[in-house]
Amino acid sequence: MNAVVIAVLIMIVLSLLRLNVVLALFIGALAGGLVAGMGYGEVIGVFTEGITGGAEIALSYALLGGFAALIAYSGITEVLVTFIIRTLKKEQSKKARIIAKVSIIAALLAISIMSQNLIPIHIAFIPILIPPLLSLMNELGFDRRLIAVVLTFGLTFPYVLFPIGFGQIFQNTIVSGFESAGTDIAFGQVAPALVLPASGFVVGLILALVYYRKQRIYETKTFGSANETEASMKTIAIALVAIAATFGVQILTDSMIFGALAGIMVFFLSFQFKWSRLDNELVDGIRVMAYIGIVMLAANGFAAVISETGHVGPLVDGIAETLSGQKVLIVGSMLLVGLIVTMGIGSSFATIPIIASIFIPMGMELELSIPAIIAIIGTAGALGDAGSPASDSTLGPTAGLSADGQHDHIWDTCVPTFIFLNIPVLIAGFLAGLIL
Structure with missing residues (x-):
């Protein structure tokens, strides 16, 4: 019995x-x-030690939740949402609603993609942008499971295909894996080998857009408390400055914590709001998002135990020995192992070094081509990221979409993203491993 398989299942x-x-x-x-x-003592000790690795992301979620509540309190999103809703009601046409829905999906897709490459802020935008838009999504009849797939697509597809931002880190990790195994490859060889696996993300997104096109009813609830006064040009300007400060500081410091703190301090130092009221809003926002941070802490502890078992190598070796000479079954099994490991660890970036050290020598021994091995490793690393309960690529969308308590992390984020993103990528990666 393999410990990794047992733990993940x-x-x-x-x-x-x-x-x-x-x-x-x-x-x-x-x-x-x-x-x-x-x-028992060793497991608890490793789990506890592993938790510390998730402290930064947990605090980041909490502070970003508080910042999102302050943004809502400023009235800026209420003005935007009210304007769009009034326009839709004025138009009273199906065409206007379709245009609004397509525009929102396109905007969220573009922002999430840019968060990985052009402006590498990763998930920081989600708790700030999504909760205030929930009432508008309700008005338009969005199925939030579709938004979860759209956001997760934008958080995973770019780093697999594009060699900039987080994509550069991901693809360099694959290059480092080959170097550790004694084989040198050029950085430029990675992206072309991942084009076919990445196409699975695109196919899955299209299928999700079709499947979740029907309206789903949610109860409209308020995120954050209502402001005592209507939003003014001054409060809106403060909110815009706070948002710019958050993203700017995060990019400069590479820290979501200091980015969120910068945005929060803009509100307090503007002296346009009562500090006592800002403090209440901040605490309420932190409370909403803190649970996701707790999950991330537990996920890091889980990943530490998985690594400590040392059962990833024996799992792969056992498959290779059993299926020796059967290329189709070997490639499929390697991807299955990658899926299991990444689903458990919850991070493709943390998974790549583990599976690369095993898959590269194994692939070379089985006489697979370099592009095929790259495709298998890249696919295996990315698989679990789009469907794992412990992945920040699923926790991030849930953090925003569940702000009013009407979006379940497992059934509304993880299951849809697993079906519509992981499965097509698994198929595409399998084909790449065979034909490259």
Whole structure:
């Protein structure tokens, strides 16, 4: 019995049964550790030590949640949403609503893609942008599962295909994996080999757009408290400056924490709002997003236990020995292992070094081409990112879409993204491994 498989399966099954994700992660890690021969104390120690790796992202989520509440309190999003809703009601036409829906999807897709490459802020924009737009999405009848797929697509597709921003980090990690295995490849070889696997993301997005086109009804709830006064040009200007400060500081410092703090301080130092009221709004916003941060902490503990078991290598070796000479089954099995490992760890960037050290020697021994090995590693690393309960590429969309408590992390984010993104990418990556 392989500890990695046991841990991930238990975590996924318990999550699908609607057990709290944090509990599912801990129980899965405990089961995996025990199967690997680790004692209770050792599992708990490794899990606890691993939690510290997620402290930054957890605090980032909390502060960004507070900042999002201050943005809503300023009235800027209320003005925008009210204007769009009034325009739609004035038009009273199906065409106007379709144009509005297409425009929102296109804008969210563009912003999420740019967050990976052109302006590498990753998930920082989601808690700020999405919660205030929920009432507009409700008015237009959006199915939030579609928005989850759109956002996750934008957070994963760019780094697989485009060699800039986070894509440069991802693809350099693959190059480093080859160097560690004693094989030198050029950085420019990576992106072309990942074109076919990345096409799976595009196919999945198109399918999701068709499948989730029907209207879904949500109850309109307020995110943040209503301001005592209507938004003025001054308060709107303050909100815009705060948003610019948040993104600017994050890019300069490479820290979402300091970016969020910069935006929050703009509100307090503007002296246009009562500090006591700002403090209440900040705490309420932190409370809304803090749970996602807790999940990230537990996910890091789970990943630490998975790595400590040392069962990833034996899993791959066992498959290679059993399926020796059967290329179709070997490529499929390698991708399946990548899916399992990444679903558990929740990060493609953390998964690549683990699977590369095993897949590259194995691929060379099986006489697979360099492009095929790159495609398999890149696909295997990206697979779980789009469907894992522990991935920030799914936690980020949930953090925004669940601000009013009407979006479930597992069934409304992870299951749709797994079906519409992971499965097409798995198929595309499998084909790439065979024909390249």
